[in-house]
Amino acid sequence: MLAALAAAAAVSAFALGLSPGQLLPAPGGVELLRAFAARAFTPALAWESDLVPPDAGPLLVSVAAAALRTVLFALGGMSLALALAVPLGLLSSASFWSQRQSGPLAAVALGAARAVIAGLRSVHELLWAVVFLAAFGLTPLSAVVALALPYGGTLAKIFAEMLDEAPRDAGEALRALGAAPSQVLALGIAPRALADMGAYTFYRFECALRSSAVLGFFGFETLGYGLRQAFYNLAYGELWTHLWALVLLVVAIERWSGALRRRFVA
Amino acid sequence: MHELTPGASAGVVLPRRGAVEPRGGAVARLDGVTVSLGGKVVLHGLDLIVRAGEAVALVGPSGAGKTTALRALGAALAPDRGRVWIEGQDVLALGSKERRRARSRVGFVHQQLALVPQLRVHQNVAAGRFGRVGLLSSLRATLFPSRRELIEMHTLTEQVGVAELLFRRTDTLSGGQQQRVAIARALYQEPVLLLADEPVASVDPERARAVVELLLALCRERGLALVVSLHDLDLAREHFDRLVGLRGGHLAFDAPAHNLADDHFARLYELERGDTIP
Numbered sequence: 054m055l056a057a058l059a060a061a062a063a064v065s066a067f068a069l070g071l072s073p074g075q076l077l078p079a080p081g082g083v084e085l086l087r088a089f090a091a092r093a094f095t096p097a098l099a100w101e102s103d104l105v106p107p108d109a110g111p112l113l114v115s116v117a118a119a120a121l122r123t124v125l126f127a128l129g130g131m132s133l134a135l136a137l138a139v140p141l142g143l144l145s146s147a148s149f150w151s152q153r154q155s156g157p158l159a160a161v162a163l164g165a166a167r168a169v170i171a172g173l174r175s176v177h178e179l180l181w182a183v184v185f186l187a188a189f190g191l192t193p194l195s196a197v198v199a200l201a202l203p204y205g206g207t208l209a210k211i212f213a214e215m216l217d218e219a220p221r222d223a224g225e226a227l228r229a230l231g232a233a234p235s236q237v238l239a240l241g242i243a244p245r246a247l248a249d250m251g252a253y254t255f256y257r258f259e260c261a262l263r264s265s266a267v268l269g270f271f272g273f274e275t276l277g278y279g280l281r282q283a284f285y286n287l288a289y290g291e292l293w294t295h296l297w298a299l300v301l302l303v304v305a306i307e308r309w310s311g312a313l314r315r316r317f318v319a
Numbered sequence: 320m321h322e323l324t325p326g327a328s329a330g331v332v333l334p335r336r337g338a339v340e341p342r343g344g345a346v347a348r349l350d351g352v353t354v355s356l357g358g359k360v361v362l363h364g365l366d367l368i369v370r371a372g373e374a375v376a377l378v379g380p381s382g383a384g385k386t387t388a389l390r391a392l393g394a395a396l397a398p399d400r401g402r403v404w405i406e407g408q409d410v411l412a413l414g415s416k417e418r419r420r421a422r423s424r425v426g427f428v429h430q431q432l433a434l435v436p437q438l439r440v441h442q443n444v445a446a447g448r449f450g451r452v453g454l455l456s457s458l459r460a461t462l463f464p465s466r467r468e469l470i471e472m473h474t475l476t477e478q479v480g481v482a483e484l485l486f487r488r489t490d491t492l493s494g495g496q497q498q499r500v501a502i503a504r505a506l507y508q509e510p511v512l513l514l515a516d517e518p519v520a521s522v523d524p525e526r527a528r529a530v531v532e533l534l535l536a537l538c539r540e541r542g543l544a545l546v547v548s549l550h551d552l553d554l555a556r557e558h559f560d561r562l563v564g565l566r567g568g569h570l571a572f573d574a575p576a577h578n579l580a581d582d583h584f585a586r587l588y589e590l591e592r593g594d595t596i597p
């Protein structure tokens with residue numbers, strides 16, 4: 054196992070032409086890294102660059118607005134992703150179909166659902182964003198749909214796995230006392246996976262926040278937008294202001310999900 | 320049925336599927352039921368009749384097929400051969416809706432209890448009625464139980480001794496308390512027959528006696544038939560009029576307790592060559 058990993062590493066290093074020397078930054082790069090690192094704990098509280106248009110509001114207001122939009126894009130993407138993931142996850146779970154008559158139709162539907170999920174997942178949200186930018190232009194909907202498709206696919210896949218791994222004894226007992234397949238699934242099996250599904254959804258929401266920020270590089274006005282501007286303007290203080298805002302967002306979401314979990318699971 | 324039946328009767332001529340049950344008075348009945356699980360025959364043409372209001376103990380060594388026989392009685396599995404009757408209906412010939420209804424007439428207290436640990440006690444009890452209603456009604460009863468339903472469930476849980484736990488999360492209960500919740504769920508079905516699989520497997524001897532006595536009392540006052548699988552022979556002989564012995568998927572005996580000598584039990588439990596000890 055370890056030998057195989059080492060061999061794979063060696064092959065890819067050779068194929069990509071990697072060498073340890075490349076770990077040393079170029080001469081100008083050292084300067085840049087030092088300037089960047091120097092501002093880590095002294096982020097800008099007001100605009101520092103001369104290139105910012107004079108009519109721009111205060112930096113902190115602009116960052117807060119970008120942070121809010123980052124959350125809104127992530128929320129929109131996640132809501133749509135959940136709307137996709139619940140039916141897709143059901144259709145691609147063995148427990149859903151095993152409750153019903155298994156026939157050729159069931160096998161086809163299961164296969165189709167799994168293929169759709171694989172398709173959604175295999176394209177990264179940034180690539181979807183490129184596609185939708187070309188198709189719909191720079192509208193918020195492009196960003197939300199770009200987030201929703203791969204996230205929906207991933208959530209669906211994990212939801213299906215969680216459903217299929219949930220203990221079956223209670224569901225079997227419900228079936229034995231006369232419950233219909235839908236009742237067995239909804240009230241005997243799903244409750245056993247629900248806490249895990251919720252926790253996973255929150256984790257994906259965190260990921261969605263980061264993706265939503267990065268979508269700013271394409272021109273959507275999330276944290277990534279200001280971050281890119283600051284970088285081009287060599288305004289590292291401003292850059293760190295945006296980065297810290299993102300860190301705060303992620304920590305806040307983590308806190309919130311932890312509190313919810315303690316309230317509902319414990 | 321009040322004489323010794325040596326082994327299972329083979330070669331019974333069965334009526335056409337969906338026919339009227341041959342003999343009345345039974346709440347549930349197995350007719351030449353053969354079941355195989357994982358490619359192995361677990362029940363060999365088992366015949367068993369459970370009459371209204373009677374209490375039967377199902378005894379036999381591990382792997383004899385007691386759980387499988389109980390599941391067959393509750394129409395919870397599809398036999399390879401044979402017929403399962405519940406309240407005079409040939410269950411396997413019924414459509415899915417009627418079959419659900421037939422199943423809902425048989426309460427089952429599983430060995431592993433099979434409650435949903437994440438739900439509240441009242442939500443697990445409410446599941447007893449799922450055989451009679453659709454998805455939406457069962458969701459409603461789970462999430463928004465009516466006052467009337469709660470009162471009814473409170474009365475039931477009071478009778479099994481866990482009323483004060485009605486709103487607790489089920490996984491915060493002890494094993495013994497969860498067992499009582501499982502009994503309450505089965506009674507909430509308003510069944511004609513209660514099946515209990517090893518209800519004393521995980522409690523100490525004193526509690527074991529109490530659980531068996533509770534089951535007997537609950538069924539007697541409701542006029543329910545009761546079939547309990549038991550490892551403890553003394554408990555079975557002491558409390559039940561009728562004992563059914565299973566061995567290797569065959570009926571070893573089916574007789575009143577006072578007709579059975581120690582010899583019958585010794586033979587039931589002795590290890591055969593080639594028997595595996597689980």
Ligand SMILES: Nc1ncnc2c1ncn2[C@@H]1O[C@H](COP(=O)(O)OP(=O)(O)OP(=O)(O)O)[C@@H](O)[C@H]1O
Nearest residue numbers: 356357359361379380381382383384385386387388
């Ligand atoms: N799902 C299954 N797949 C394969 N074999 C099974 C399955 N369930 C039960 N068996 C086998 O069927 C036989 C009878 O099982 P059953 O559970 O009915 O016995 P039991 O009398 O209830 O035993 P115990 O007293 O240990 O509970 C056993 O040999 C068991 O190994």
Ligand SMILES: [Mg+2]
Nearest residue numbers: 385386430516
């Ligand atoms: Mg058993």
